[in-house]
Amino acid sequence: MSLKCRVIEGGLCEITQEYKPGVHYGLDIVGPNYTLAWETAHSDGEVVAVRTDCNWFESGSYGNYVKIKHNNGYYTLYGHIAYNTVKVKVGDKVKRGDVIGYLGNTGESYGAHLHWEVRDKNDNKINPTPYLDADLPKEVELPQPVERNKNVTQLQVIESQLNVRLDHTISAQSIGFCPVGIYNIVSEYKDDNYTWYEIEKGKWVANDGTWCKLLPAEKNEVVLTKEKYNELCEKLWQYLKENL
């Protein structure tokens, strides 16, 4: 049975190979009922890379391909496009549904298909399956540093390439590198390798002991002077006189 999908003209497709981390970082797709078809842009965006000169089998290669950067910072990539059918060039603005090329067999391909990838802002290949017929994730803003507040313990991020993740696990999605600076700590989580700090709701950074530094709260000791002591005694005396 055909699946709904945005990257094949007509909106239906078959999947011939699933995404599998470490093995296959995309979805292999053909037209409905295993037909050939035109490929369409998943979402609005700008074409950032194209190859059009491949007319042969090439080991470890996408063959002719199109890569689009979308408005949320994510990328989609369309591999193995048929020779002489690529319809876009670098710098073109595309709209969702625009035709970009025809299903082909160029590069490392053993039968015409679309090898379709979704990549996050850091160009990491992520599981494309949830997005076959759905919008890419909304843009998530990176956390921004705050002022030092000596009344509370804060976190100082000193590593400039520390990922901000949407959960406290190394496999959770990254939304980019955390700007170096000071952050409030919303909550904390320890696993075997890292202490995780939630620095804004739902945004986590890991610390291995060197990437971040804790800035402890400074104790506010109240010094009781003789004058203050006398003043408090006077207040207490007044209170006792009025209430007893």
Ligand SMILES: [Zn+2]
């Ligand atoms: Zn593939």
